Amino acid sequence: MNAPTNTPVTPIPFNAEGPQPLLREIPKGEPYPVEALGPLREAVEAVADITQAPVGLAAQSALSVASLAVQGLADVETLGGDAPCSLFCLTIAESGERKSTCDRLLMKGVRDFEAEQETEYREEYEAFEVAHKIWTEKRKRLISEAAGAKREKATAAEADLRAMGPEPRPPLFPKLTAMDPTFEGLMKLYGIGRPALGLFSDEAGGFIGGHAMNSDNRLKTMAGLSNLWNGEPIDRTRAGDGAKTYRGRRLAAHLMVQPIAAAPLLSDPEARGQGFLARFLMTEPPSAIGTRLRRDHAPHSRSKVEAFRNCALDILAMDLPTDAHPQELTPKRLTLSPAARELLFRFHDAVEASQGRGGEFETVRAYASKSVEQAARIAGVFALWADPLADLITPENMAHGISLSQFYLGEAKRLSDAGAITADTAKAEELRLWLVEKWTHSEIMPREIVQFGPNPLRESKAARAALAVLEKHGWLTRLPEGVEVRGATRKEAYQIVRPQHVL
Structure with missing residues (x-):
């Protein structure tokens, strides 16, 4: 054994590492798969061309408008049962990205339909008021006769009362969308209006930071919106209003919000734990600010946007499937073709494997578990937008739905990881x-x-x-x-x- 030497040890000089990052760097997102937008692709590319905004902004607006238009027509078959063709979209973008301009161009069909319906509504409501007043006065007279007359006349008055028929119903309120309502306000709109509505806001910071999502109402609002996404009946019991059940309702949503306003929602443990955020197709497109130097757009872009507007108008003008109650939808069923079902099963197996320990989506299982249904919903929207009378999901529809669902799952992981900070x-x-x-x-x-x-x-x-x-x-x-x-x-x-x- 050798004796230890007395060779001096040269000290390693200390070099300060400098400041340490507070947050890990957010990875860059994948390019938006515009080729998977199917029947919406031309309109999305046209709006991106006109506005020079990120294509993801236009895609979110087009998807949500298409969902709003078709959601009342049919439910789509999934691997876990039927689901509404309702999509919730969350778009995160800084001020100046032209998200409002994209939304305005693609919402034009919806706004024009609302304006047309409002004119008809005013005329119909005037006729309803007259009919309702006549019905009310006649009913009062017959009740008075039945209460005060002798038996023979009373019996005749009772027969006339029964023959009057039901109380006249007012026409449906024509508003299709709400911007930042409380959940109670949304329910009131369902009570007087159409059974298929949209929650749309290009400045959703007011909704996220407002009364509906404050500490007292947040859980109630998230649970109610989640039930609407599921297509479940909504029970409401309120003093003064009594108990009501809203069946056959559908809701599409598009919330556009700046990053600083989105951060509290993305980091909210209740929103994540309740599965509320997992119901949204979310993205934060890369900024185009500083690159928008072109002065003109392609000649055909305006016509593509007009075609999208006309398609929305045509679909919205269709009669919604209802039975006895005009505010309770009874949608038909969009079934999966055998090839489409096989594609969806393969996607399911891949996503399921990725949620295991060490898997790519282990940390976002809530999003991953809903991604298969999201793919079917998107495929349903594409099928109905192309043909409102469709009753079958084709392999092409499903392939597009899967591609988009994969993209949104990747975005959910990227944004959820970034949001998981105190x-x-x-x-x-x-x-x-x-x-x-x-x-x-x-x-x-x-x-x-x-x-x-x-x-x-x-x-x-x-x-x-x-x-x-x-x-x-x-x-x-x-x-x-x-x-x-x-x-x-x-x-x-x-x-x-x-x-x-x-x-």
Whole structure:
């Protein structure tokens, strides 16, 4: 055994690593599979051409409008039973991405239909008021006669009462969409209007941050909207209104929201745990801002958008399938062709395997478990948009539905992973970006954050919590008490660490 040597050990110099990232980098999303949009592709490409917006924005609007138009006509067969052809879409995009312009172009058929129906509604309502007044007065007279007359006349009055028939019903309120209602407001619209409606908003931050989704109402709203997505009856019991059951209702949805407003929803454990978010086809398309330098668009693009508008009008004008009650849908059944069913089974098996331990979608099982049904729903929308009288899902419909469902599942994983952060970390990241991008000084004091900083940090407690996170991760260094900053001694101040390569 050799004796130990006394060779000195050369110390390894310490090199500071610099600030550490608060969030892991969000991977870039896959390109939108526009080739899988089937009968919607031409309209989507035309709107993207006209607006120079990301194609994903136009695709979300087209899908949701098509779903709104066809959802009342049929339910689609899935591997787990029949499901509505209703789609919920969530689009995340910054202000200036032209999401409102895309939506306005593709919603034109819906808005024109509402305007036409409103004119008819006013005329029909005037006739209803006259008929209802006559019916009411006649009923009062017959009740009075039946109550005060002798038996023979009373019996005749009772017979006339029975022969009057049911009370005249008002025409259905023509509004197809609601922007930011409470769930009770949506139910009231179902009570007076059409059985197939849409929840559409190009500024859905008001809905997400409003009364319907506050701490008192969030669970109720999410549960109610989830039941509508499922196509289940909705029971409502309220003082003054009594108990009501809304059967045969359908709801499509498209919520367009800025990232800062979407973050609380994506990180909400109740929204994730309840499976509410998993019902949405969500995407955050890559920004096109700074690249929109072309001055014109293809000559045929306007005609493609007009064709989409005309198709929406034609489908919306069709009679909805109802039985005795005009507000309770009895949709027909879209069945899967054998080849379409085989494609869906293969997709099911692949998604099921990916949810296992270590699988690609282990962390987003709620989304993955619904992706097979989402594929069937999308296929149903395509089939009915191309032919409202269709009763069969073709292999082409299903292949397109599967391709889109795969894309949205990938987006759900990407955005869900990014959303799985605490509120404190999100605020700290917002402060970090503000400090390195907008604050021009080398030092910062808590009161300056409260006075000038991002809105969520305009109170001392929130500002100090964010400061603590940034100090821990090396983005701030606390200066000694009494240090002079901007001409005065300071009790608490921080040096901002700005690496040459900002993470």
